[in-house]
Amino acid sequence: MKKLIVANWKMHGNHNKIVEDITNYANNAITNQANVVLALPVIYIPIARQILDKIGNTNIKLAAQDVSKFLSYGAYTGEVGANMLKEFGVDYVIVGHSERRMFFHESNHTMAKKIDAAIINGIMPIFCFGEEIWVREKNKHLEVINEQLQLLHLIEVPIKNLILAYEPIWAIGSGRVPTNLEIMEVVGLVHGFVQNYLSHAKITTLYGGSVSSSNVESILSIAGNNGVLVGGASLHVDEFSKICSFA
Ligand code: PGA
Numbered sequence: 001m002k003k004l005i006v007a008n009w010k011m012h013g014n015h016n017k018i019v020e021d022i023t024n025y026a027n028n029a030i031t032n033q034a035n036v037v038l039a040l041p042v043i044y045i046p047i048a049r050q051i052l053d054k055i056g057n058t059n060i061k062l063a064a065q066d067v068s069k070f071l072s073y074g075a076y077t078g079e080v081g082a083n084m085l086k087e088f089g090v091d092y093v094i095v096g097h098s099e100r101r102m103f104f105h106e107s108n109h110t111m112a113k114k115i116d117a118a119i120i121n122g123i124m125p126i127f128c129f130g131e132e133i134w135v136r137e138k139n140k141h142l143e144v145i146n147e148q149l150q151l152l153h154l155i156e157v158p159i160k161n162l163i164l165a166y167e168p169i170w171a172i173g174s175g176r177v178p179t180n181l182e183i184m185e186v187v188g189l190v191h192g193f194v195q196n197y198l199s200h201a202k203i204t205t206l207y208g209g210s211v212s213s214s215n216v217e218s219i220l221s222i223a224g225n226n227g228v229l230v231g232g233a234s235l236h237v238d239e240f241s242k243i244c245s246f247a
Pocket of ligand 1: 174
């Protein structure tokens, strides 16, 4: 089975870039694959959907970078509900990215509610977790990651499928990548955790943080790791297509 390649554009891009890049990916056999997921700024999702539908025969999946914790319509200024995302064929949503934790102070409770809302609406959550540099330097990363995974206990709806993305904060946008052994250690912890708690669910694990075309082959070869979450490198069509070619 092909590994999952998720592009996280964060707050980058503009209308022209979306049109050009999506058209390019849809017409390229390497990227026009069901294991290729594009997490775009939410305002561009309908345009991307339109382009993909117009070209037809496209396998590429769309993701949102965030979702409201509120389940139904209501007076929640600025929010975008999972049901709204689903209307535009969004299949995945990123929850718990360190940038949302840092800049928007998202609590475990909020993140769990977002995961609930996504699952209820048939959207697959990609839950991100990972330690800060000082935590790793103190060799406390497994402890901290184990604590972060406890959030899964707050999820109220039955979990059949879940994506868990290990994103060490010190690796994001820094060009620094953990060794394969370091990633393997965390992947092992995650599988151990879900075996106890989510043994009935299908869990997909991803690694994210400075993934590029020069390190992705090695990262994808790590036993138990099912794919990558790509930030900066996903903004360049050639580079991202190259990354997808290793899946
Ligand atoms: P990066 O970002 O690939 O630019 O390090 C990854 C992420 O934040 O998801």
